[in-house]
Amino acid sequence: MKAGLEARRFRVEANVEPHRTGSWGSSQVKIFDGDTQIGEYIRNYPGYALTTFEPFEIDGAWYALYSRDYSSTRVMSLPDCVDLGGEEPAPIGFCPVEFFVPRYKKVIITNQESGRESEDWWFEGKAEKHCGEETTEYGSKLSFGRWMSLTTGFVAGCIWGDDCSWKLEVVDLSRAAEGIICRSARFGHVELADGMSLAESICFDRHMPYWELRATIIRRERRDVATGALIDPYDE
Numbered sequence: 657m658k659a660g661l662e663a664r665r666f667r668v669e670a671n672v673e674p675h676r677t678g679s680w681g682s683s684q685v686k687i688f689d690g691d692t693q694i695g696e697y698i699r700n701y702p703g704y705a706l707t708t709f710e711p712f713e714i715d716g717a718w719y720a721l722y723s724r725d726y727s728s729t730r731v732m733s734l735p736d737c738v739d740l741g742g743e744e745p746a747p748i749g750f751c752p753v754e755f756f757v758p759r760y761k762k763v764i765i766t767n768q769e770s771g772r773e774s775e776d777w778w779f780e781g782k783a784e785k786h787c788g789e790e791t792t793e794y795g796s797k798l799s800f801g802r803w804m805s806l807t808t809g810f811v812a813g814c815i816w817g818d819d820c821s822w823k824l825e826v827v828d829l830s831r832a833a834e835g836i837i838c839r840s841a842r843f844g845h846v847e848l849a850d851g852m853s854l855a856e857s858i859c860f861d862r863h864m865p866y867w868e869l870r871a872t873i874i875r876r877e878r879r880d881v882a883t884g885a886l887i888d889p890y891d892e
Contacts, residue, residue, distance in 0.1 A: 663784065666735070704723075719733055756809065757810070761778050776862065779860050
């Protein structure tokens with residue numbers, strides 16, 4: 657489950673603007689820092705305004721993935737709400753419907769008998785109710801760090817016209833401060849399950865020194881019952 661405002665600080669509210677002849681309408685998106693409005697933009701599509709704004713933090717500075725044009729992903733700085741760069745609108749571009757940049761806390765686990773330390777990362781809802789130091793029922797001490805963002809973001813959407821399902825793609829945010837983001841189908845062609853948010857569809861684990869960060873993805877598949885064969889959705 658995705659953590660709340662304590663983990664992200666910035667939020668948006670959206671009002672759908674009535675459609676005009678020859679258009680499908682738009683959304684007025686207002687950006688807030690707490691209860692204070694700090695900016696706004698017009699998204700040229702009435703839907704998905706709330707889910708296509710995702711704040712994240714890198715090296716103590718805040719940014720947001722956002723989609724003012726339905727066919728492109730861009731990045732802005734916060735709290736000044738300045739557009740830094742990203743994709744340009746494209747007739748057959750990838751249309752985002754939701755962004756997700758995971759938030760986590762580093763946890764130092766100390767075995768109080770041996771003094772041995774190990775590090776874990778707790779994500780989103782699991783980390784939300786924990787801070788400072790705690791002691792587990794097994795006697796280990798947990799020391800929680802501050803909220804942090806991955807430099808890898810995730811986007812659900814589709815190429816224009818292919819909206820039979822949402823596909824999962826990855827956004828490299830390591831150069832977001834320069835206005836440079838890179839979207840790719842790093843995991844291949846992944847169709848997401850219906851009715852689930854990105855935060856519900858992807859969970860993360862890290863078990864050092866055995867493996868770095870890994871993701872478990874809930875995906876959508878359609879199969880023939882008699883043979884078990886995977887059905888290509890584009891052959892239906």
